[in-house]
Amino acid sequence: MASEDSRGGRPGLTVVDREDVQNRAVEAGLDALDASPNLPDAPGPGRVFLRSVLPPLVFLALLVGVWELAYLAELKPSYVLPSPGDVAQKFWETVQDGKAAEAVWTSLTRGAVGFAMSLVIGTLLGLAMWWSRWLRAAIGPIVSGLQSLPSVAWVPAAIIWFQLSNAAIYTVVLLGAVPSIANGLLGGMKQVPPLFDRVGRVLGLSALGRIRLVLLPAALPGYLGGLRQGWAFAWRSLMAAELITYSPKLGQGLGQLLNIGRELSQMSLVITAITLILVVGVAIELLVFAPLERRVLNRRGLTMR
Amino acid sequence: MSTRSATVEAPVQPREPRHVPAAPSAAVRVEGVSQIFERGRPPVLEGMDLTVAAGEFVCLVGASGCGKSTLLHLIAGLTQPTSGRISVSAERPALMFQEPALLPWLTASGNVELALRARGLGRAERRAEAERLLRVVNLEGHGGKRVHELSGGMRQRVALARALAQDSSVLLMDEPFAALDAITRDVLHEELTRVWAEQGLSVVFVTHNVREAARLGQRVVLLGSRPGRVVREWQADIPQPRTIESPGVGALATDITRELHREISRHGQ
Numbered sequence: 174m175a176s177e178d179s180r181g182g183r184p185g186l187t188v189v190d191r192e193d194v195q196n197r198a199v200e201a202g203l204d205a206l207d208a209s210p211n212l213p214d215a216p217g218p219g220r221v222f223l224r225s226v227l228p229p230l231v232f233l234a235l236l237v238g239v240w241e242l243a244y245l246a247e248l249k250p251s252y253v254l255p256s257p258g259d260v261a262q263k264f265w266e267t268v269q270d271g272k273a274a275e276a277v278w279t280s281l282t283r284g285a286v287g288f289a290m291s292l293v294i295g296t297l298l299g300l301a302m303w304w305s306r307w308l309r310a311a312i313g314p315i316v317s318g319l320q321s322l323p324s325v326a327w328v329p330a331a332i333i334w335f336q337l338s339n340a341a342i343y344t345v346v347l348l349g350a351v352p353s354i355a356n357g358l359l360g361g362m363k364q365v366p367p368l369f370d371r372v373g374r375v376l377g378l379s380a381l382g383r384i385r386l387v388l389l390p391a392a393l394p395g396y397l398g399g400l401r402q403g404w405a406f407a408w409r410s411l412m413a414a415e416l417i418t419y420s421p422k423l424g425q426g427l428g429q430l431l432n433i434g435r436e437l438s439q440m441s442l443v444i445t446a447i448t449l450i451l452v453v454g455v456a457i458e459l460l461v462f463a464p465l466e467r468r469v470l471n472r473r474g475l476t477m478r
Numbered sequence: 479m480s481t482r483s484a485t486v487e488a489p490v491q492p493r494e495p496r497h498v499p500a501a502p503s504a505a506v507r508v509e510g511v512s513q514i515f516e517r518g519r520p521p522v523l524e525g526m527d528l529t530v531a532a533g534e535f536v537c538l539v540g541a542s543g544c545g546k547s548t549l550l551h552l553i554a555g556l557t558q559p560t561s562g563r564i565s566v567s568a569e570r571p572a573l574m575f576q577e578p579a580l581l582p583w584l585t586a587s588g589n590v591e592l593a594l595r596a597r598g599l600g601r602a603e604r605r606a607e608a609e610r611l612l613r614v615v616n617l618e619g620h621g622g623k624r625v626h627e628l629s630g631g632m633r634q635r636v637a638l639a640r641a642l643a644q645d646s647s648v649l650l651m652d653e654p655f656a657a658l659d660a661i662t663r664d665v666l667h668e669e670l671t672r673v674w675a676e677q678g679l680s681v682v683f684v685t686h687n688v689r690e691a692a693r694l695g696q697r698v699v700l701l702g703s704r705p706g707r708v709v710r711e712w713q714a715d716i717p718q719p720r721t722i723e724s725p726g727v728g729a730l731a732t733d734i735t736r737e738l739h740r741e742i743s744r745h746g747q
């Protein structure tokens with residue numbers, strides 16, 4: 174064949190080699206020109222403070238200012254609307270006598286255990302629903318329905334089933350978080366482009382290998398979204414459950430602290446408890462989920478700025 | 479290649495595809511393959527015959543609806559034909575898609591290593607082999623980059639390295655350069671020609687770009703549309719090194735285009 178001759182012939186080879194060297198030089202140039210430029214350096218601490226930390230602080234200060242003015246104007250009696258100073262003092266008291274730490278610890282460990290159980294059950298449920306079309310059709314609508322049902326609605330049922338116990342609390346937490354996690358995983362897996370699975374098959378990966386090495390990593394962003402929502406729902410459900418299942422043998426979580434405030438008509442304690450609940454929620458979001466999500470999205474070049 | 483004896487004066491000779499005797503050393507043999515996706519719909523492929531000799535570079539051209547991609551997926555074993563026989567000399571042909579289809583959570587090297595992992599290579603071996611393959615596609619030093627940090631041409635080269643990592647003697651390519659700019663495409667043509675010659679691969683290259691087919695192929699097969707079948711073939715005896723501007727390439731492309739237009743016009747009537 175003519176083309177064979179011109180490729181295989183010794184004298185021609187040098188031409189091919191020279192062509193090749195030139196081609197490689199062009200290629201290297203294209204790569205240098207084409208490759209997406211490096212992202213701008215991360216902003217320094219000063220900028221981060223100005224952009225992300227200062228605005229919420231300013232807003233918070235304004236809020237407290239308006240609150241103080243409302244207090245000074247005596248819009249409401251002080252047992253209904255205490256001054257910011259009163260609340261700050263109560264907050265400090267609660268922190269100092271260890272009640273705050275105790276309540277946060279009790280709720281947080283409960284939340285963590287409940288979330289861990291939800292994680293296992295939700296993940297298995299999501300996988301099973303992906304695996305079996307029949308199961309998906311059968312329980313998919315119920316799982317989605319549960320997701321929009323406020324889990325506080327389960328508290329009376331849980332108390333009737335399990336009395337005032339940790340089991341009742343965990344039941345409510347699970348019913349709150351499991352549907353989000355299962356749906357998040359299922360949604361993530363459904364969104365994986367079919368092309369990825371075809372790649373796995375062309376490469377000769379087994380069915381299990383394709384799930385482990387292709388499908389699950391591809392579904393990770395959706396799964397993480399589900400986990401994040403699952404935690405938010407678990408935390409809310411936990412507060413609702415703790416607020417209602419008040420019993421001395423259950424220890425004192427943040428919800429119970431809230432309940433004491435209500436029974437003693439101590440508005441400053443109520444606001445203290447609300448603040449603690451908020452702080453824990455924000456802290457988990459900022460310390461656990463935000464960095465995790467950022468890392469996953471960064472790796473895939475999906476970061477939004 | 480005695481079986482395909484009467485090598486005709488390049489570049490303009492029609493061939494009767496049905497009567498090509500199967501070469502004993504065929505890399506890919508497609509015999510009377512038909513593919514119907516839905517009952518009652520016209521077949522995507524009908525009575526398709528195609529033989530690719532070991533070490534041969536064959537380009538398939540055709541308009542939309544000629545079943546080019548379907549044929550490649552059949553040869554790759556991703557789908558089964560409705561009727562007919564397909565045999566491939568390699569256990570598992572490598573396939574490059576139109577998109578690079580790189581997995582975005584892996585690095586360039588990680589994508590290549592995945593193919594090596596599927597072959598059962600150990601971790602250290604995978605790393606070294608991936609490095610070597612990235613060097614083959616001129617991407618030395620880019621192995622640690624994430625997919626989103628690579629340009630379109632670089633991604634397609636990683637995909638080529640991943641296909642080579644399958645260590646298959648048959649490489650199937652489904653319009654792999656369609657989405658690239660002209661300069662990058664020229665460079666990759668050169669790259670591919672070199673890799674093909676060095677590794678002694680059998681290549682089936684699908685494209686709708688006639689000039690690309692004439693530039694790359696030793697043989698160009700024109701497929702008709704609805705249903706897909708072989709209309710005509712050309713032996714492209716244009717000396718290497720070729721470029722997209724080589725006179726022989728231009729002449730062959732003109733001829734194929736004329737035939738392609740005739741085939742397409744048929745459908746408008």
